Amino acid sequence: MINIPTPSSAPCKLPAAAIPVPGVASKPKPTSALRRRFGDGDNLAYFGGGIFVAVFEEHLRNAVHDSATAVFGQPFAIGGCAIPATVKCGLARYPVHGRNAATLLQYAEGALEKIRERREIAPVRLLAASAADSRGRGLEQRLRLALKHQQFLVHYQPLIERVSGRIIAVEALLRWRDPERGLISPGAFMPALEQTGLIVPLGEWVLSKAVCDCARWLSIGLPKIRVAVNISAQQLTRKDFVGYFLDTLRLARSGPCIDIEITESALLEEPGSLRRTLKALRGEGVRVAIDDFGMAHSSPTRLAEFPVDSLKIDRSFISQLGHQPHSQGVVSTIIALARAYGLRTVAEGVETIQQLEILDALGCEQSQGYLHSPAVPAEELEFLVAARASGAQP
Numbered sequence: 001m002i003n004i005p006t007p008s009s010a011p012c013k014l015p016a017a018a019i020p021v022p023g024v025a026s027k028p029k030p031t032s033a034l035r036r037r038f039g040d041g042d043n044l045a046y047f048g049g050g051i052f053v054a055v056f057e058e059h060l061r062n063a064v065h066d067s068a069t070a071v072f073g074q075p076f077a078i079g080g081c082a083i084p085a086t087v088k089c090g091l092a093r094y095p096v097h098g099r100n101a102a103t104l105l106q107y108a109e110g111a112l113e114k115i116r117e118r119r120e121i122a123p124v125r126l127l128a129a130s131a132a133d134s135r136g137r138g139l140e141q142r143l144r145l146a147l148k149h150q151q152f153l154v155h156y157q158p159l160i161e162r163v164s165g166r167i168i169a170v171e172a173l174l175r176w177r178d179p180e181r182g183l184i185s186p187g188a189f190m191p192a193l194e195q196t197g198l199i200v201p202l203g204e205w206v207l208s209k210a211v212c213d214c215a216r217w218l219s220i221g222l223p224k225i226r227v228a229v230n231i232s233a234q235q236l237t238r239k240d241f242v243g244y245f246l247d248t249l250r251l252a253r254s255g256p257c258i259d260i261e262i263t264e265s266a267l268l269e270e271p272g273s274l275r276r277t278l279k280a281l282r283g284e285g286v287r288v289a290i291d292d293f294g295m296a297h298s299s300p301t302r303l304a305e306f307p308v309d310s311l312k313i314d315r316s317f318i319s320q321l322g323h324q325p326h327s328q329g330v331v332s333t334i335i336a337l338a339r340a341y342g343l344r345t346v347a348e349g350v351e352t353i354q355q356l357e358i359l360d361a362l363g364c365e366q367s368q369g370y371l372h373s374p375a376v377p378a379e380e381l382e383f384l385v386a387a388r389a390s391g392a393q394p
């Protein structure tokens with residue numbers, strides 16, 4: 001992958017170093033220089049933004065470097081001016097870095113990104129993607145590229161109302177379709193998203209996707225369902241969060257019903273500003289759920305301090321129902337606590353009829369889990385919602 005400021009991508013204004021040089025008009029332009037080196041056929045493609053992709057055999061690597069230096073080491077003559085070009089090449093090797101074009105491009109782009117970050121001013125720089133790019137820092141780069149190449153998806157998991165058996169809400173859950181590894185669940189990349197701060201742009205994308213899908217469901221006449229998005233503490237504590245969130249909701253004219261899920265541990269951060277954030281959102285009809293409740297050992301009295309609507313009982317308690325005698329007592333206590341604060345309860349990770357029956361007996365209002373459905377793509381969810389609304393139990 002070769003990055004050159006080509007005539008088409010170069011700014012209209014000539015760079016300061018551009019010096020009119022009479023008599024250099026015969027020097028080739030970057031594109032024709034590349035064509036001469038790699039040929040006009042399938043081995044060379046223009047990717048836009050001053051980036052070319054070239055395919056060549058590994059033994060030619062040194063030759064590529066030498067000819068790149070020979071061709072790009074001197075200024076190009078464009079419009080009577082001598083324009084110096086800096087060339088950066090990110091190299092990926094088949095099959096070490098991948099067996100298909102998409103993955104090889106990701107690695108090449110990763111290497112190119114590294115050269116850019118170094119901000120060296122040598123006219124020609126070549127860098128091969130390293131083995132480490134496939135791990136650690138590589139994950140960060142792959143996530144950045146995944147965002148750029150739109151490899152993320154949102155799947156939706158239904159929440160079922162105990163009394164009616166209907167799907168009354170869905171939870172938006174992020175998925176990554178990695179070209180090499182297939183569909184990946186957030187457990188594998190959420191920590192990296194949090195560490196790198198990528199969770200902020202990605203969280204914004206999830207919100208806009210949920211708003212679009214929700215508006216579409218309303219427009220095709222599906223029964224109204226609320227859509228809950230998970231919001232990380234990093235998003236929640238940003239000053240512009242409320243404004244951004246509400247603006248995104250307003251983009252859909254049909255008035256989507258978007259709710260948020262925040263973790264219990266988020267309640268421990270900057271309580272004053274969090275309270276204001278939640279109050280502002282709830283004032284606009286957004287409901288707030290505390291996710292994975294019971295895991296962060298926060299004091300129950302904190303619940304009274306925050307404007308929230310429901311508690312989602314963590315899966316670890318639900319999975320023990322019917323097996324561990326004390327688990328029923330714990331779940332029952334959480335439900336009683338929720339009632340005391342006027343909150344609804346949702347059981348997470350319900351997998352068996354036995355668990356559902358115990359939860360029904362304890363008075364848990366909603367349930368979510370593989371017993372009903374895993375998270376599914378938006379189109380599949382439309383069938384589930386329509387079938388449930390018509391009385392069928394898919």
Ligand code: C2E
Pocket residue numbers: 157172173174185186187190199203206229230231232261291292315348349350351368369370371374375
């Ligand atoms: P969560 O918000 O508690 O979501 C519920 C998780 O439990 C989902 O995992 C779901 O697929 C899984 N689950 C649901 N029912 C069952 C069941 O019956 N059995 C089992 N074993 N698992 C079940 P998933 O999709 O892997 O998501 C994991 C976590 O990643 C989520 O937990 C949430 O904390 C986070 N996450 C997912 N999407 C987003 C997002 O867009 N933004 C943020 N900030 N976090 C997200």
Ligand code: MG
Pocket residue numbers: 171230261291
């Ligand atoms: Mg959640």
Ligand code: MG
Pocket residue numbers: 291292312314348
């Ligand atoms: Mg949860």
